[in-house]
Amino acid sequence: MIVLGIETSCDETSASVVSSNKKILSNIIYSQIDIHKPFGGVVPEIASRSHVQKIDEVIKISLKQANLSIEDVDAIAATAGPGLIGGLIVGLLTSKAMAISANKPLVGINHLEAHALTPRLTNKIDFPYLLLLVSGGHTQILEVKGIRKYKLLGGTVDDACGECFDKVSKLLNLGFPGGPAIEEAAKEGNENSIDLPRPMINHKNLDFSFSGLKTAVSNKISLNMNQQLKNNIAASFQKAVGDIFYKKIEKASDYFFKTYSFKPNIVISGGVASNEYIKKRLLDLSRLNNVNLYSPPKNLCTDNGAMIAWAAIERLFENPYICEYEIEVNPRWQLSGLNQ
The missing domain is CATH 3.30.420.40 (ATPase, nucleotide binding domain)
Incomplete structure (x- = not known):
């Protein structure tokens, strides 16, 4: 199984291709640090504008580095929350459009769950x-x-x-x-x-x-x-x-x-x-x-697309029929809300 993961919840625009055998085929991250540095913190409006400008390029480079086309991936995953609403919308809408046009399943990922599961990508943890x-x-x-x-x-x-x-x-x-x-x-x-x-x-x-x-x-x-x-x-x-x-x-x-x-x-x-x-x-x-x-x-501690792709793989292992075209962004989506 190969998944394209897209992360835009804060100030990194990232796309990554990850396989179910724990191989990170690409993990492209465009950091906005230099853009926000003069302000001493992340400015949401500037962040979302930067995501719009960079997301297509980042996805294209990620697929190219993995030596794959969108037709070769089995699913597309994107952060749906929590995070800054502008960035979340950019990433999720882009992912939806790609998934629907390529007839691929879409998996909406909770950003916190992605962090929680990332150590299982690089280690064997039960x-x-x-x-x-x-x-x-x-x-x-x-x-x-x-x-x-x-x-x-x-x-x-x-x-x-x-x-x-x-x-x-x-x-x-x-x-x-x-x-x-x-x-x-x-x-x-x-x-x-x-x-x-x-x-x-x-x-x-x-x-x-x-x-x-x-x-x-x-x-x-x-x-x-x-x-x-x-x-x-x-x-x-x-x-x-x-x-x-x-x-x-x-x-x-x-x-x-x-x-x-x-x-x-x-x-x-x-x-x-x-x-x-x-x-x-x-x-x-x-x-x-x-x-x-x-x-x-370190490169997987901060926000990145690989953790989004891996979280989707974990979910698809449990339910291979997931397809969430109807999912909407949720800037305050908490882990406790996943248990229902």
């Missing part, structure tokens, strides 16, 4: 597993029971972690996107030099809060900050986030063990999963508990 899904728009701990079977164990009550990285980077004038900028600055900083809070770290539930951490960083900002102080704040901020994730996943693992009577595989996915420091903290936890930690390679 259900159930424990997932930390952490990106610019979402921070969630999930019990992944199967395709379209998710239980939300905890989520953010305010800012998403990736959003907090961007805002802290902006406060420190480190650049956009904030995740890589903070990670790079933190390498030259002292992670124990700045006292920062760990909001909700000792709460019994598995929820997160990042707005207080962001505010605490802003209170450390001075007019005469040198680069070393910025590095120290970046390192201390990153350590605070790492501490929070360590503690919450430790608690989630205990819940999982009580539920299933065996220790869970731990999976981290989403854009923030490309942060090597955070991955190392969770790797330390997994080794301590003698369990496996899985994460996609």
Whole structure:
């Protein structure tokens, strides 16, 4: 089975061809980082306009790199939500038109489920597993029971972690996107030099809060900050986030063990999963508990068409007759809505 996957939910225009034997035949990504950099964040109207300009070219290059035509693919998949509505419309309408004209089935993919399943593209992971899904728009701990079977164990009550990285980077004038900028600055900083809070770290539930951490960083900002102080704040901020994730996943693992009577595989996915420091903290936890930690390679952590194609393949394995020409975009489509 060969699927063409199209991703346009935020600021990447991507098309990828993936086979059911886990071969990524192409994965073309056009990033809008340089377009949004002057604004310090993603501007939705500019993002959707860029998707319109680039999507046909990206699809064409993806098929060419895979040495295939649209007639050679078995299905077309596109992100239907959640995400920025303008970008979602561009990707889904383009995919619908292609699928109908080529007489191919269309599979509408939940962007979060694609992140949740991507580690199964690059690793052999059985259900159930424990997932930390952490990106610019979402921070969630999930019990992944199967395709379209998710239980939300905890989520953010305010800012998403990736959003907090961007805002802290902006406060420190480190650049956009904030995740890589903070990670790079933190390498030259002292992670124990700045006292920062760990909001909700000792709460019994598995929820997160990042707005207080962001505010605490802003209170450390001075007019005469040198680069070393910025590095120290970046390192201390990153350590605070790492501490929070360590503690919450430790608690989630205990819940999982009580539920299933065996220790869970731990999976981290989403854009923030490309942060090597955070991955190392969770790797330390997994080794301590003698369990496996899985994460996609960096190029599959951030938004990409391959994860959309793979999520469609997973769904088609379960139901080979899926065809969703009638699906509409849903900018607020949550994983919990897939269980019905």
